[in-house]
Amino acid sequence: MTFQATRIQQMIEINEELCKGCDICIDFCPMEVLAISESINRRGYYTPEVVKEEKCIGCRLCELVCPEFAITVCNE
Amino acid sequence: MTTQRRTRLSRFEDRTLFLLGDEAAAYGALYAGCDFFAGYPITPASEIAEVMSRELPRVDGYYVQMEDELASLSAVIGAVWAGAKAMTATSGPGFSLMQENIGYAIMTETPCVIIDVQRSGPSTGQATKPAQGDVLQARWGTHGDHEIIALAPSSVQECFELTGAAFNLAEKYRTPVIVLMDGEIGHLRESISFPRFDDVAREARRLAEPETDAFGGEPVPPMSRFGDGRFIHVTGSTHKASGMRDVSTRAVHDELVTRLCRKISDARAQITNVEEDIAAGARVGVVAYGATARPARGAVLEARRRGCAVDFLRPLTIWPFPEAAVKRLAERVETILVPEMNLGQLAREVERFTSGPVVPVSKIGGVAHTVDEILEAILASSPELRAPVG
Amino acid sequence: MNDETIIPGPQRQLKPHRLLKFLRQEILPTTFCPGCGCGTVLNSFAQAVEELRIDPKDMVFVTGIGCSSWIPSPYFKGDTLHTTHGRPIAFATGVKIMRPDLKVVVIAGDGDIAGIGGNHLVHAARRNIDMTVLMVNNWNYGMTGGQVSPTTPFGVATTTTPYENVEHPLEAAELVAAAGANYVSRWTTYHVFPLMESIQRALEIDGFSFIEILSQCPVSYGKMVDMRKASDFLKFYRDRSVRIHKAREMSAEQLEGRIVVGKLVERQRTEFAASLRRINERFREDEPVRER
Numbered sequence: 001m002t003f004q005a006t007r008i009q010q011m012i013e014i015n016e017e018l019c020k021g022c023d024i025c026i027d028f029c030p031m032e033v034l035a036i037s038e039s040i041n042r043r044g045y046y047t048p049e050v051v052k053e054e055k056c057i058g059c060r061l062c063e064l065v066c067p068e069f070a071i072t073v074c075n076e
Numbered sequence: 077m078t079t080q081r082r083t084r085l086s087r088f089e090d091r092t093l094f095l096l097g098d099e100a101a102a103y104g105a106l107y108a109g110c111d112f113f114a115g116y117p118i119t120p121a122s123e124i125a126e127v128m129s130r131e132l133p134r135v136d137g138y139y140v141q142m143e144d145e146l147a148s149l150s151a152v153i154g155a156v157w158a159g160a161k162a163m164t165a166t167s168g169p170g171f172s173l174m175q176e177n178i179g180y181a182i183m184t185e186t187p188c189v190i191i192d193v194q195r196s197g198p199s200t201g202q203a204t205k206p207a208q209g210d211v212l213q214a215r216w217g218t219h220g221d222h223e224i225i226a227l228a229p230s231s232v233q234e235c236f237e238l239t240g241a242a243f244n245l246a247e248k249y250r251t252p253v254i255v256l257m258d259g260e261i262g263h264l265r266e267s268i269s270f271p272r273f274d275d276v277a278r279e280a281r282r283l284a285e286p287e288t289d290a291f292g293g294e295p296v297p298p299m300s301r302f303g304d305g306r307f308i309h310v311t312g313s314t315h316k317a318s319g320m321r322d323v324s325t326r327a328v329h330d331e332l333v334t335r336l337c338r339k340i341s342d343a344r345a346q347i348t349n350v351e352e353d354i355a356a357g358a359r360v361g362v363v364a365y366g367a368t369a370r371p372a373r374g375a376v377l378e379a380r381r382r383g384c385a386v387d388f389l390r391p392l393t394i395w396p397f398p399e400a401a402v403k404r405l406a407e408r409v410e411t412i413l414v415p416e417m418n419l420g421q422l423a424r425e426v427e428r429f430t431s432g433p434v435v436p437v438s439k440i441g442g443v444a445h446t447v448d449e450i451l452e453a454i455l456a457s458s459p460e461l462r463a464p465v466g
Numbered sequence: 467m468n469d470e471t472i473i474p475g476p477q478r479q480l481k482p483h484r485l486l487k488f489l490r491q492e493i494l495p496t497t498f499c500p501g502c503g504c505g506t507v508l509n510s511f512a513q514a515v516e517e518l519r520i521d522p523k524d525m526v527f528v529t530g531i532g533c534s535s536w537i538p539s540p541y542f543k544g545d546t547l548h549t550t551h552g553r554p555i556a557f558a559t560g561v562k563i564m565r566p567d568l569k570v571v572v573i574a575g576d577g578d579i580a581g582i583g584g585n586h587l588v589h590a591a592r593r594n595i596d597m598t599v600l601m602v603n604n605w606n607y608g609m610t611g612g613q614v615s616p617t618t619p620f621g622v623a624t625t626t627t628p629y630e631n632v633e634h635p636l637e638a639a640e641l642v643a644a645a646g647a648n649y650v651s652r653w654t655t656y657h658v659f660p661l662m663e664s665i666q667r668a669l670e671i672d673g674f675s676f677i678e679i680l681s682q683c684p685v686s687y688g689k690m691v692d693m694r695k696a697s698d699f700l701k702f703y704r705d706r707s708v709r710i711h712k713a714r715e716m717s718a719e720q721l722e723g724r725i726v727v728g729k730l731v732e733r734q735r736t737e738f739a740a741s742l743r744r745i746n747e748r749f750r751e752d753e754p755v756r757e758r
Contacts, residue, residue, distance in 0.1 A: 013481050022501030027697035064658045067505020068495050069483040134749045138563045143589040147556035154560030180550050302545040303568050305523040311548035
């Protein structure tokens with residue numbers, strides 16, 4: 001018997017204007033969904049980018065730990 | 077004013093009682109509507125705390141004894157922003173500890189009353205003995221540019237009345253008000269007549285409309301309180317009219333601190349209260365306040381009896397300094413004597429407003445002036461009574 | 467995918483963070499340093515408020531002086547009393563006694579609460595007055611640049627212990643538990659989920675609730691111990707932490723340099739402000755009073 005696991009696709013929204021490039025979300029995402037990007041925001045911080053959105057399990061650790069409320073996870 | 081308060085306090089109505097100045101001050105606060113007291117024991121003010129601890133629960137108010145004087149004034153300020161009329165009482169050493177929070181109350185425009193029953197200092201000094209050494213501290217004890225209101229009762233009856241007046245001034249000008257008692261008056265027992273509860277004038281707290289600024293817009297902005305859904309922001313940092321901190325814009329600080337000072341200094345004439353007793357042709361004047369006013373008055377009356385016309389000026393308001401009354405006195409007389417239980421504090425203020433000689437008649441050591449001591453000083457300054465040379 | 471044609475997909479709406487509604491958004495981003503734990507504490511706190519469905523109108527924030535005192539002031543949209551250094555708990559005492567119906571929350575730092583404010587902390591815990599105190603512990607006086615504080619670990623060089631800190635740090639949570647608080651816990655900004663749950667419990671419980679929150683200070687403190695990256699600090703918290711039930715079985719040597727996290731105490735001692743109200747009940751109008 002095989003099990004079909006279904007997972008709701010999560011969507012990660014990053015508000016680059018609030019981000020200060022501290023990298024906590026990148027370093028602590030258990031599924032390594034995020035990485036440092038090449039893009040710099042208005043304040044000169046390298047913001048994270050989503051590199052493996054399909055791996056996101058919606059644990060929302062990034063959303064809860066972010067000191068600037070710059071990242072949020074939702075499922076559509 | 078709750079009916080419970082009226083019921084509980086009306087047992088004094090139309091009665092004359094024999095009370096300590098401290099006790100009278102406490103009843104003055106209760107009559108004025110005080111519903112929160114936070115304090116710390118200290119001679120000679122502990123009796124105020126004791127009366128408040130007994131009476132406040134009866135009028136559905138709260139007494140808390142905090143762990144020190146800093147916490148006492150802190151709790152008072154917190155209670156005011158939660159809607160209370162609040163007071164604390166202390167003496168010199170505790171008054172020194174409260175200075176930072178007095179500045180906070182000034183900066184946040186928190187109405188409250190602080191009784192300082194002055195005792196002999198500096199430091200622990202003569203803990204159980206009276207003095208008037210905190211006069212300049214009341215004006216300048218806290219850092220930064222500021223104004224303050226301070227009242228000085230001379231009798232047990234005035235302890236009652238001026239403490240009540242302090243609450244009204246605090247509400248009217250949204251400021252802390254200091255009642256500068258001294259150990260002499262605080263621990264004196266005298267007759268006091270209680271007024272009818274409904275006859276006492278009480279300044280109601282003016283509350284701000286929902287969308288108006290809590291810290292600007294008028295010389296004395298209406299007050300706010302927590303729990304009304306206004307999300308008010310109260311801070312000791314320099315702030316805008318909205319209450320939000322702004323320490324970077326020079327104009328914001330200028331406007332705020334200037335307004336805080338001018339709301340009191342511009343109203344000097346309405347705030348200050350003095351007792352003037354003018355004798356025709358007087359060349360000598362005596363300025364005395366608090367406990368010292370009593371032997372001073374006795375000396376003035378005796379000097380007049382001996383043919384020496386003397387003017388007597390008793391400030392009930394120490395701060396803002398009643399400069400207009402002093403200037404008037406200086407125009408009438410040549411020499412002004414200022415008896416004080418300190419080495420000359422209010423005397424310095426008097427000096428600022430006269431070009432004639434100001435003679436401090438100082439007595440320290442915890443014993444009040446006698447009538448004779450002040451009389452001697454009056455006679456020594458009086459040209460017509462000076463003994464001929466040779 | 468090697469698609470040459472790029473078909474524009476549906477416009478992704480930037481969904482605002484669900485907790486931004488609690489904040490004064492017009493002043494964001496915060497003035498906290500990048501990676502500062504203060505923002506995480508604010509986040510966990512807001513999440514706790516959301517989950518408990520507390521209306522901010524029913525809250526009063528009282529803060530002191532220091533970086534963490536800025537956590538609610540000005541960021542959280544609520545009635546706020548930003549007081550003098552070390553005194554928020556004393557101010558909060560006056561607020562709570564007069565308005566026991568409001569949730570009074572004190573948020574300030576280790577220097578403020580346990581240093582200059584230590585006296586007020588102990589007595590409020592002793593009285594067991596109903597309030598929630600979050601002591602954000604970053605092991606230094608951060609706002610002023612990194613001076614030693616009562617919680618700085620032994621041996622650390624700070625700007626005012628340039629050789630080494632020869633004072634032993636205060637164990638604030640243990641102190642408060644001993645003083646009589648109804649709820650005491652310690653967590654770090656690494657442990658965001660249990661921290662958030664602990665904040666919920668602290669808000670719900672009647673009596674004095676205290677949470678010591680170890681929080682990274684990558685700039686002021688981090689520069690002195692060479693931990694300038696927030697993530698390194700959080701890994702440090704993760705690796706050094708030990709749950710309290712395990713800690714109870716460890717020796718003093720084993721616990722050296724460890725951070726004990728979890729709930730230290732939860733009890734139901736009588737609460738102070740309620741006791742004052744109980745006294746006042748005796749004098750209600752409808753009850754006859756024996757006059758002196």
